[in-house]
Amino acid sequence: MAKKSIVSMAVIRRLPRYHRYLEELLKNDIKRISSKELSEKMGVTASQIRQDLNNYGGFGQQGYGYNVEELYNTISKILGLDRTYNTIVIGAGNLGQAIARYTNFERKGFKVKGIFDIKSDLIGTKIKDIEIMDIDKLNEFISNNNIDIAILCIPKDNAQKIADRLTKNGIKAIWNFSPIDLRVPDDVILENVHLSDSLLTVSYRLNEEDLFKNSTEEK
Ligand code: NAI
Structure with a gap:
């Protein structure tokens, strides 16, 4: 069996997304972001982001938000992007x-x-x-x-x-x-x-309404 991770894979799979969003913020010269704003952008709750980051020591300050560059650099490091x-x-x-x-x-x-x-x-x-x-x-x-x-x-x-x-x-x-x-x-x-898997999710979503319309008609 392949190697198991220490932190849960669900958390690990969110890290690249955090990284991507923060990279975008940095490109747009945004220096600071509240945890609420970041969570709205990412479609996860602020507490989820906090919990995820707590696995690695936690960052940001209550009511003050995150320093975008600092958080970006830290997540880069967590993702191992400080080496080649x-x-x-x-x-x-x-x-x-x-x-x-x-x-x-x-x-x-x-x-x-x-x-x-x-x-x-x-x-x-x-x-x-x-x-x-x-x-x-x-x-x-x-x-x-x-x-x-x-x-x-x-x-x-x-x-x-x-x-x-x-x-x-x-x-x-x-x-x-x-x-x-x-x-x-x-x-x-x-x-x-x-x-x-991703493509089939697109086709599912294109057809989802029909799926439920048909099942309602069948009832
Ligand atoms: P392709 O037929 O264009 O390329 C496959 C290449 O592998 C060929 O050049 C072939 O000569 C080479 N090859 C075959 N056996 C080899 C071996 N033992 N050692 C070294 N090279 C070998 O196929 P394509 O479109 O590039 O797809 C490759 C694989 O990736 C397929 O199995 C395909 O189903 C899969 N695939 C997976 C995707 C995914 O999301 N997981 C997306 C697209 C393709």
Whole structure:
């Protein structure tokens, strides 16, 4: 089973949102924000924000609000954004290429050091300035390049085999886009991404009213 977190995942999942909103406030040169204003912007209660931050020592002052820059810097630090991470992308198809090209990750400190694929027509070509390598080079590359995170963008058939190779070679974190429940050792962080969950939420909401109209008609 993958590594468990100390603080609850519900709290952890709210932190990037706090970070994003605070970044936006900073960009708009807003120096201070009341906890009420911040909570209204974020759609969570002020007490939820306080409770979340209390996990890390608590910030801000009652009735005075938060210093935006201070809180932003602290949450950046909590999120580990005060350092950089070496990443590799496995699978240089549509998704892998999009991720490797997305400059905002790099700006946040996630540097793509290597990209791997099995297709001979991709191997040797470049995405940005990074050459796509044969997957056969994976073990050697990991050993020599201090890789922190592997980003898995391959079809599910090969994903477990590659995940096993990654963890056997010392990778401690996998950001997994392959549609499969991977098995990884207890000390490995596994974060699965399902864009389709978000898309299906959109389609649900487009149809929600019809759903209830029909069920009322049926009664
Ligand atoms: P794609 O077919 O464009 O790219 C997949 C790439 O992986 C190909 O270049 C292929 O040669 C390579 N590959 C296959 N086996 C490999 C191996 N053992 N080692 C290295 N490279 C290997 O597919 P696309 O659109 O990029 O999607 C990739 C995966 O991500 C699919 O499984 C897809 O279902 C999934 N996906 C997941 C999303 C999510 O939200 N979780 C969103 C979009 C795609």
